[in-house]
Amino acid sequence: MNIVMKDIPTYEVAYVRHVGSYLDTSASWEKLGQWAANNALFPPDQHVIGISLDDPNSVDEYACRYDSCITIPKGFEKEKHTEVQFQHLPGGLYACYQFYDTIEKIGLLYQNLYGQWLPQSEYDADDRPCLEFCLNNPAHDPERKCKAEICIPIRKRR
Numbered sequence: 001m002n003i004v005m006k007d008i009p010t011y012e013v014a015y016v017r018h019v020g021s022y023l024d025t026s027a028s029w030e031k032l033g034q035w036a037a038n039n040a041l042f043p044p045d046q047h048v049i050g051i052s053l054d055d056p057n058s059v060d061e062y063a064c065r066y067d068s069c070i071t072i073p074k075g076f077e078k079e080k081h082t083e084v085q086f087q088h089l090p091g092g093l094y095a096c097y098q099f100y101d102t103i104e105k106i107g108l109l110y111q112n113l114y115g116q117w118l119p120q121s122e123y124d125a126d127d128r129p130c131l132e133f134c135l136n137n138p139a140h141d142p143e144r145k146c147k148a149e150i151c152i153p154i155r156k157r158r
Contacts, residue, residue, distance in 0.1 A: 002097065011089045013067075014036070015067040021061050022107070102144065123157055132149075
């Protein structure tokens, strides 16, 4: 696997939470996208980030949590916005992989990263959330594929 280690900064994001199947997050992305457009928040100035908060192997599919996020600029007046929530994403060391395939295959990638790559590396998993930097809209991709940088939080093994 072509893994790149990155020190990712802390980000402040606006987000919309989805609860349910990770394959059915389109409504949260649509709501966030409309809000972001209304507030002139667009890439490349902002990052679009997905966060899968639960392991679907240990949490029932209907209870899995997913945050559709967009970074906000410093000084953004959050108090005026009730349509979204806000949070800080902790920075630190991440192992990142460039992904370009169908959304359904992201789960397999996580299984490979945590089940094969990580145990053979010199790193351990950290308890920060995984970050999925979204680089396209799969609905607009000619092959309906997702282009993303998948980043798992790590720390040097002791």
